[in-house]
Amino acid sequence: MRNPLLVPDLRELIQSGEVAALREFIEDQHPGRTAELIEDLEAEDGDSLFRILLPRDRAEVLSYLDTESQNRIVEAMPPQEAAELLHHMSHDERADLVNRLDEEFVDVVLPHLAQAEREDIRRLASYEPGTAGAVMTTDYVTLPAHITVREALDRLRHEAPDRETIYYCYVVDHNRRLIGFVSLKNLILSRRSALIEDIMQRDVIFGRLDEDQETVARQIDKYDLLALPIIDSTGRLVGIITHDDAMDILRQEQTEDILKFGGVSPDPEADTAPYWQSTVIDVVRRRIKWLLMLFVAENLTYPVLHYYDWMTDNSHFPALVFFLPLLLGTGGNAGSQTVGTIIRGMALGEIKGRDAWKVLLREWLIGLFLGLMLGTVGLLYARYWRGQPWGISSVVGLTLLGICMWANTIGALVPLLARKAGIDPAIISAPFISTLVDATGLVIYFTTAILLLIKMSH
Amino acid sequence: MRNPLLVPDLRELIQSGEVAALREFIEDQHPGRTAELIEDLEAEDGDSLFRILLPRDRAEVLSYLDTESQNRIVEAMPPQEAAELLHHMSHDERADLVNRLDEEFVDVVLPHLAQAEREDIRRLASYEPGTAGAVMTTDYVTLPAHITVREALDRLRHEAPDRETIYYCYVVDHNRRLIGFVSLKNLILSRRSALIEDIMQRDVIFGRLDEDQETVARQIDKYDLLALPIIDSTGRLVGIITHDDAMDILRQEQTEDILKFGGVSPDPEADTAPYWQSTVIDVVRRRIKWLLMLFVAENLTYPVLHYYDWMTDNSHFPALVFFLPLLLGTGGNAGSQTVGTIIRGMALGEIKGRDAWKVLLREWLIGLFLGLMLGTVGLLYARYWRGQPWGISSVVGLTLLGICMWANTIGALVPLLARKAGIDPAIISAPFISTLVDATGLVIYFTTAILLLIKMSH
Numbered sequence: 001m002r003n004p005l006l007v008p009d010l011r012e013l014i015q016s017g018e019v020a021a022l023r024e025f026i027e028d029q030h031p032g033r034t035a036e037l038i039e040d041l042e043a044e045d046g047d048s049l050f051r052i053l054l055p056r057d058r059a060e061v062l063s064y065l066d067t068e069s070q071n072r073i074v075e076a077m078p079p080q081e082a083a084e085l086l087h088h089m090s091h092d093e094r095a096d097l098v099n100r101l102d103e104e105f106v107d108v109v110l111p112h113l114a115q116a117e118r119e120d121i122r123r124l125a126s127y128e129p130g131t132a133g134a135v136m137t138t139d140y141v142t143l144p145a146h147i148t149v150r151e152a153l154d155r156l157r158h159e160a161p162d163r164e165t166i167y168y169c170y171v172v173d174h175n176r177r178l179i180g181f182v183s184l185k186n187l188i189l190s191r192r193s194a195l196i197e198d199i200m201q202r203d204v205i206f207g208r209l210d211e212d213q214e215t216v217a218r219q220i221d222k223y224d225l226l227a228l229p230i231i232d233s234t235g236r237l238v239g240i241i242t243h244d245d246a247m248d249i250l251r252q253e254q255t256e257d258i259l260k261f262g263g264v265s266p267d268p269e270a271d272t273a274p275y276w277q278s279t280v281i282d283v284v285r286r287r288i289k290w291l292l293m294l295f296v297a298e299n300l301t302y303p304v305l306h307y308y309d310w311m312t313d314n315s316h317f318p319a320l321v322f323f324l325p326l327l328l329g330t331g332g333n334a335g336s337q338t339v340g341t342i343i344r345g346m347a348l349g350e351i352k353g354r355d356a357w358k359v360l361l362r363e364w365l366i367g368l369f370l371g372l373m374l375g376t377v378g379l380l381y382a383r384y385w386r387g388q389p390w391g392i393s394s395v396v397g398l399t400l401l402g403i404c405m406w407a408n409t410i411g412a413l414v415p416l417l418a419r420k421a422g423i424d425p426a427i428i429s430a431p432f433i434s435t436l437v438d439a440t441g442l443v444i445y446f447t448t449a450i451l452l453l454i455k456m457s458h
Numbered sequence: 459m460r461n462p463l464l465v466p467d468l469r470e471l472i473q474s475g476e477v478a479a480l481r482e483f484i485e486d487q488h489p490g491r492t493a494e495l496i497e498d499l500e501a502e503d504g505d506s507l508f509r510i511l512l513p514r515d516r517a518e519v520l521s522y523l524d525t526e527s528q529n530r531i532v533e534a535m536p537p538q539e540a541a542e543l544l545h546h547m548s549h550d551e552r553a554d555l556v557n558r559l560d561e562e563f564v565d566v567v568l569p570h571l572a573q574a575e576r577e578d579i580r581r582l583a584s585y586e587p588g589t590a591g592a593v594m595t596t597d598y599v600t601l602p603a604h605i606t607v608r609e610a611l612d613r614l615r616h617e618a619p620d621r622e623t624i625y626y627c628y629v630v631d632h633n634r635r636l637i638g639f640v641s642l643k644n645l646i647l648s649r650r651s652a653l654i655e656d657i658m659q660r661d662v663i664f665g666r667l668d669e670d671q672e673t674v675a676r677q678i679d680k681y682d683l684l685a686l687p688i689i690d691s692t693g694r695l696v697g698i699i700t701h702d703d704a705m706d707i708l709r710q711e712q713t714e715d716i717l718k719f720g721g722v723s724p725d726p727e728a729d730t731a732p733y734w735q736s737t738v739i740d741v742v743r744r745r746i747k748w749l750l751m752l753f754v755a756e757n758l759t760y761p762v763l764h765y766y767d768w769m770t771d772n773s774h775f776p777a778l779v780f781f782l783p784l785l786l787g788t789g790g791n792a793g794s795q796t797v798g799t800i801i802r803g804m805a806l807g808e809i810k811g812r813d814a815w816k817v818l819l820r821e822w823l824i825g826l827f828l829g830l831m832l833g834t835v836g837l838l839y840a841r842y843w844r845g846q847p848w849g850i851s852s853v854v855g856l857t858l859l860g861i862c863m864w865a866n867t868i869g870a871l872v873p874l875l876a877r878k879a880g881i882d883p884a885i886i887s888a889p890f891i892s893t894l895v896d897a898t899g900l901v902i903y904f905t906t907a908i909l910l911l912i913k914m915s916h
Contacts, residue, residue, distance in 0.1 A: 028661045030661065157647065166646070167642070167643075188611075189619065201487070203486045223488055223490040223522075243684075243702075248679075254709065257713070257716055258719055258798050258802045259798050259802050261888070262798015275808040283824050284827045287795050288832075291791055291828060294788070295835065298787040298788060299784055302784060305782075306780060309780075318767060323760065324779075325756065325782070325786055325900065328787075329896050330756060333749055341720065343716055347709075348709070351733055366742055366745070370742055370745060378753075438787050439783075
């Protein structure tokens with residue numbers, strides 16, 4: 001409940017049917033706020049508030065409602081009204097909504113729309129999810145190259161109410177091929193009699209219909225664009241992707257990195273599946289892949305321990321085992337920290353390919369410092385808290401030093417190698433590094449123990 | 459190298475001093491592309507290309523260069539030229555640049571700027587990093603309420619060249635208090651004789667000077683804005699934050715979640731420190747905090763193992779130890795997967811407070827399925843690959859079942875509890891969950907062993 005004070009007043013106005021007062025109240029605020037109010041009210045009152053809105057405002061407010069409320073509200077409408085709402089919606093959201101609605105309902109509503117609109121919905125709904133085509137919209141402004149700025153501004157004024165944005169205009173030839181770009185700012189600053197072809201920018205940054213949605217969203221981010229034009233394989237302009245949709249895509253993709261980092265196998269089809277939309281079986285299928293692979297890798301710890309098993313007769317073995325989870329755990333933690341840092345640095349473009357050696361040296365050095373500190377703590381901890389003799393305590397301390405340097409180095413090395421091999425480094429998860437450190441950390445531990453406790457006592 | 463074909467040609471043009479041809483080539487392209495070319499060229503050629511640009515274009519191109527190149531190029535300029543460049547830059551980037559430049563150089567350059575500009579730089583540079591004030595810009599358009607649309611458009615035309623955006627205009631009273639908002643689209647669609655106060659939206663979404671940068675960026679994302687006005691404590695408009703800066707902020711914050719998830723202590727001051735800007739000592743300081751805390755937590759594994767140490771006389775103990783890293787590692791991996799999924803679901807707003815029980819049940823169920831599969835694999839693996847007797851193999855299988863259910867449950871429970879307690883759930887890292895699972899997983903392992911191997915054989 002984001003509007004605890006407003007809601008009771010509103011409920012009263014709605015229930016006593018004060019349409020004029022309600023309209024006036026809503027007119028002055030951002031449609032996103034109205035959507036919040038509708039979500040905060042009981043479903044019935046919320047729906048009444050929605051019905052009070054004028055047709056064009058309805059489309060705006062609807063776009064800020066969650067998908068569940070959108071479906072409920074639209075499916076409760078008479079077909080004629082639903083069609084009018086669709087007519088006013090932005091083209092990409094309209095196609096998404098139709099994709100979600102009950103098919104029978106859609107069959108009754110669509111005939112109320114013009115042929116061109118029906119085709120637009122069908123085309124936009126047909127693109128493969130995750131591609132530029134699936135997220136683009138078709139309500140943008142195009143201009144021919146030969147008209148004047150004055151004529152262009154007149155057109156804009158005429159078309160503005162139906163366009164998602166009028167701030168960017170794309171210049172196309174008679175085959176709809178994209179040949180240039182002008183912003184409304186350029187238009188406003190230019191002489192009214194100038195020709196579009198003389199003021200337009202010819203080197204336009206664009207995306208392709210079948211490109212990955214993340215690739216095109218990154219272009220918008222990189223060049224600080226309000227929208228990116230999308231062309232088909234013949235160079236024809238077929239849509240635009242707007243900055244707010246790019247932001248949503250990047251949020252999706254970036255939070256996905258957390259999923260990968262947690263060790264959940266990225267599934268191209270499930271990319272956009274919200275938490276509640278994937279079934280338990282889907283989730284199990286996606287997670288078991290990684291768990292099994294890591295299980296196989298982790299199983300290397302068995303032969304390593306087995307190899308050292310002649311030491312089980314040695315009186316030191318039980319004491320060494322007591323420290324095992326502590327040492328391996330700390331190594332895994334240090335490795336996770338490093339890989340998290342490196343993946344972030346790569347995602348932000350701060351760590352470039354040519355930096356590999358510098359990164360390795362730096363992380364090794366950090367590992368050295370961390371290892372010296374933790375090693376000292378570990379030595380004293382084993383000696384004085386756990387009452388172990390100096391020999392075993394030294395093994396614990398030295399192992400912590402060695403394991404920290406090692407974990408930091410491979411925590412940096414593995415994502416660097418992954419990127420070099422053309423693999424998304426974000427796939428290098430914390431569990432992956434922990435597992436690697438487990439198997440190799442054991443070697444460090446027991447080798448130190450053999451050198452210090454057994455070889456030295458002979 | 460993003461432009462392998464262009465670079466040799468460009469180098470030739472630069473070295474033979476073909477200024478006119480270069481200008482023509484650059485004029486037609488997005489300033490971000492020109493910046494890429496400059497970064498792809500050798501430093502000397504890149505600097506020559508930059509010097510060919512007209513003063514206003516220089517400012518645009520500079521904003522797309524990385525900070526290192528920006529500093530190098532500006533510090534090599536004569537003071538007069540540097541001042542002219544600063545004059546044309548967007549106000550927020552200008553303040554950031556001045557903050558980074560050599561102080562002595564700045565002292566020579568600033569006197570070439572007008573008093574108002576010097577003050578603007580000083581004020582913008584003075585806001586606390588991480589707040590709205592530190593990321594806002596001051597080159598926006600304000601309008602008084604009493605003028606007509608025609609007058610407003612004339613003003614815009616006049617001011618546009620120096621403004622970061624003219625698409626959103628903010629209406630202020632004579633005390634600069636924010637009282638309304640009109641978009642350029644509204645202006646274009648309204649009658650030329652209408653008054654601003656009659657067409658403006660009065661309920662403006664705004665942010666406050668001292669708010670966290672993430673909070674204000676989220677407003678821009680949520681309401682699909684091009685810019686968000688920022689007011690001071692008295693309600694006066696003092697700046698705006700643009701959509702492209704909001705995107706940068708959100709990328710920073712979201713990649714930071716990976717850092718937290720990797721177990722690196724979030725440090726409010728280091729929030730915005732790029733990889734190369736924090737010293738090794740800074741990094742060590744930030745990481746050692748978590749490593750020590752986790753070390754303390756992990757140290758619980760010692761008494762647990764110690765408690766079961768009467769079993770060391772038992773003939774089963776060495777075999778049980780061989781499987782220890784495998785079992786604890788798998789538990790940690792399952793826990794990391796779950797916590798990654800939950801943190802993402804929370805970040806996207808898909809998992810709400812009221813869903814807690816549903817989430818726990820769901821993750822426990824996923825753990826049950828994963829545990830049944832891994833347990834079966836583990837049982838067969840121990841029995842047939844490692845040649846262990848059925849008793850020990852069963853302990854391994856049952857422990858995997860128990861540990862998966864347990865790891866999945868606490869991987870969901872801990873971030874849910876953190877949020878309930880008002881703590882950022884993103885702070886619950888993969889290492890944190892692995893450590894928790896290590897200590898408790900041991901109890902599951904040895905309790906199963908005692909029940910199955912020892913109690914049952916009596």
